[in-house]
Amino acid sequence: MSIRHGLLALLARGPRYGYQLRAEFEASTGSTWPLNIGQVYSTLSRLERDGLTVRVGADEEGRFIYRISPEGAEEVRRWFRTPIARTDRPRDELAIKLAMAVTSPGVDVRDVVQAQRTATLRTLQDLTRLKADGPAVPPEAGERAWRLVLESMIFQAEAEVRWLDHCEAYVLRASTLPEPAPEPTPERSSATETAAAPEETKR
Amino acid sequence: MTILEMREVSRDHGTGAGLVHALREVTLVVGPGKFVAVMGPSGSGKSTLLTLAGGLDAPTRGSVTVEGADLGSLSATALSAVRRRSIGYVFQDLNLIPGLTAVENVMLPRELDGVATRKARAQARVALEEVGLTDLADRFPDEMSGGQQQRIAIARALVGDRRLVLADEPTGALDSQTGDDVMRLLRARCDAGAACLMVTHDARHAAWADRVIFLRDGFIVDAGSRPGPETLLEGAR
Numbered sequence: 001m002s003i004r005h006g007l008l009a010l011l012a013r014g015p016r017y018g019y020q021l022r023a024e025f026e027a028s029t030g031s032t033w034p035l036n037i038g039q040v041y042s043t044l045s046r047l048e049r050d051g052l053t054v055r056v057g058a059d060e061e062g063r064f065i066y067r068i069s070p071e072g073a074e075e076v077r078r079w080f081r082t083p084i085a086r087t088d089r090p091r092d093e094l095a096i097k098l099a100m101a102v103t104s105p106g107v108d109v110r111d112v113v114q115a116q117r118t119a120t121l122r123t124l125q126d127l128t129r130l131k132a133d134g135p136a137v138p139p140e141a142g143e144r145a146w147r148l149v150l151e152s153m154i155f156q157a158e159a160e161v162r163w164l165d166h167c168e169a170y171v172l173r174a175s176t177l178p179e180p181a182p183e184p185t186p187e188r189s190s191a192t193e194t195a196a197a198p199e200e201t202k203r
Numbered sequence: 204m205t206i207l208e209m210r211e212v213s214r215d216h217g218t219g220a221g222l223v224h225a226l227r228e229v230t231l232v233v234g235p236g237k238f239v240a241v242m243g244p245s246g247s248g249k250s251t252l253l254t255l256a257g258g259l260d261a262p263t264r265g266s267v268t269v270e271g272a273d274l275g276s277l278s279a280t281a282l283s284a285v286r287r288r289s290i291g292y293v294f295q296d297l298n299l300i301p302g303l304t305a306v307e308n309v310m311l312p313r314e315l316d317g318v319a320t321r322k323a324r325a326q327a328r329v330a331l332e333e334v335g336l337t338d339l340a341d342r343f344p345d346e347m348s349g350g351q352q353q354r355i356a357i358a359r360a361l362v363g364d365r366r367l368v369l370a371d372e373p374t375g376a377l378d379s380q381t382g383d384d385v386m387r388l389l390r391a392r393c394d395a396g397a398a399c400l401m402v403t404h405d406a407r408h409a410a411w412a413d414r415v416i417f418l419r420d421g422f423i424v425d426a427g428s429r430p431g432p433e434t435l436l437e438g439a440r
Contacts, residue, residue, distance in 0.1 A: 114417070118425050124410035132390055132411065136383070154407060161406035169244060 003035065003043050005079045011053060011068040012076045018044060018064065030146030032153075047072065094160070098167055109171045117164045124157040204271065206367050206398035207233040207256055212265035213421075214251050225251040227421040228265070233400060235366070238393040239427075240409035241402045243418035249402040250371060252418065256400055257369045258286050269367055287316045291360030293370040297352055299344040299359075306331060306340040309359045316363070330358040334388055350381035357388055361397075368392060370401040374408055386411040 003025075010016060010024050022040045026033075044066055047053040052072035055064050068076070094116065101112045131150055138144050214226040226248040233239050241249050254260040255267055258274045267274045270289050274282060299308050306327045313323035331337050334354040344352050353375065360368055370389065374382035382405075390411050393399050401412065409415045417425035 110419075114424060117417070118427075121406060121410065121415050121427075124406055125412070125415070128407075128410035132387070136387060154410070157410075158405075158407040165244065165404075172244075 002079075003033075003039060004047065005076070007040065007043055008047065008052060008068065008072055008076050009079070011066060012073055015056065015065050015067040017059075018066070021066070027142050028145040029149050032146075032149050102171065110168055113164050113168045113171075117161055120157050120160050120164070124154065124161065127154050127157065205232050205234045205268075206237075206270055207231070207400065208266075208268040209252075209256060210266045210268075212252075212255060212262045212267060214248075214255060214260070215263045224421050226255065226262070229418075229421075229423055231256075231416070231423070233367075233398040235396045235398055236393055237414070238390060238399045238412040239401070240412035240415045241400065241418060242404065242406070242409050242415060247418040248421040249418055251421075253369050253371055253400060253402050256367075257290050257292060258282055284316075287312060288363070289365055289367055291362075291365040291368045293357050293360045293368065293373045295372040295375040297344075297356040299352055299355060301344050304341050304343055305336065305347070305355045305358075308344070308355055309362050312359060313363050318363070326363050327358070330362040331355075333361060333392075334358045349375075350377055350384065353377060353381070353385055354388065357385065361392060366397050368397055368399040370399065372403055372405075373401065374403070374405065379407070382408060 006025050006029075007021050010021050016024070018040050019037060021044075022035050022037055025035055025040075044053060044055075048055055048066075052069055052075055053066050054069050056067050058064050098109070098112065101107045101109045127150060131147070131154070134143065134147065138147055209229055209231045212226060212229045212231075213224065216223045216225055229248075229252060231239070231252075241252055243249050251260070255262050256269075258267070258269065261275060269285055272281075272285050272289075274285065277285065300311070303311065306324065309330050310320075310323040310327035313326055314320060318326070328337065328340065331340055334357055336351060336354055336358065339347060339351060339355075344355070347355070353373070357373070360370075368389065373389070374385050377385065386408055389399050389401065393413075399412075401408070403409050414427040415425075416423055416427045
């Protein structure tokens, strides 16, 4: 989640104090990504350095007010226009684990899949409970924003479960295929066929 | 009291080389207010479990009890009375009768059960109100959207305060928002004291349940009891 663009989008609505930005950011994401005030001010100072915001005066308690610059406003518009590339996200640990499970002898992929599916379903149940506690369409805009964030997490968990189902079916299907001829390993590439026989018992 | 109790239930199809164990020694207890989802790959026994729970088929071994009545010990007449009075069915194929209005479709099971037309109509109105479709009571199925038809089918399953609701892929081809509305209805019915057993392949919908049971090759591989290590033991059968 881009804090930088989130704060900039809030400033596009009008000048705000730092603590105000923090509160509004958290309110519109249902406190899914809590911010500490230090993150807010360090982000604001970078935005100021890059000419996207301007610090305008201070109130009687010495708190600064921040205002978006025309360049900042353009940056917000650009952000909303530009899709987020999937490659910008970190590597998927689960996909790596499954890939390893499939190629590791002695690991039952179905057990790995089942353990993960149970855990992901529980997350999905917890998220759904949060959703079920509210009305189908919340009357307040902030609540609706939070609902969309919640739905995003629900859809991601659902996608993970569907992918796990797919992995299980795929592995099952592969297991009914005839075992391919063992690949020659470097040490035995010129050795006799009988040398490979004991290894064929592995799954 | 439990509403649905399945004890060591097995269902075999065919004999000899063609013998298929559709369901194997499944024990499942669903109490009032509980919403249980059943998931699993195709052919894992999900639909078999549901038809056995609903008394639409009899187990090869084991017992199925609905609201205290052991279905295996009932006469055909008594069994169909339990099916009409205690159990509501929601299937993907809605089976709404095109020549009847919404309210007539909903009151039909009550009338079949010998309830006077006036009373059946009043009960149907209550069920329609529960699914939020009072306004459409006099419309015919083909004058309604898919989501509305599905809600009519649910009202028909709920009418007359049936305590066990069995649902097989009840969201069918509905979009995610309408599917959520259907889940909300089933959840509300459970919160009001019914028991619901739902087969689905959709994790998003299963997540509305209190428990998610996972079947594979006719066995329960995950009983969905949360949380705790005993789940692992059950999984190891």
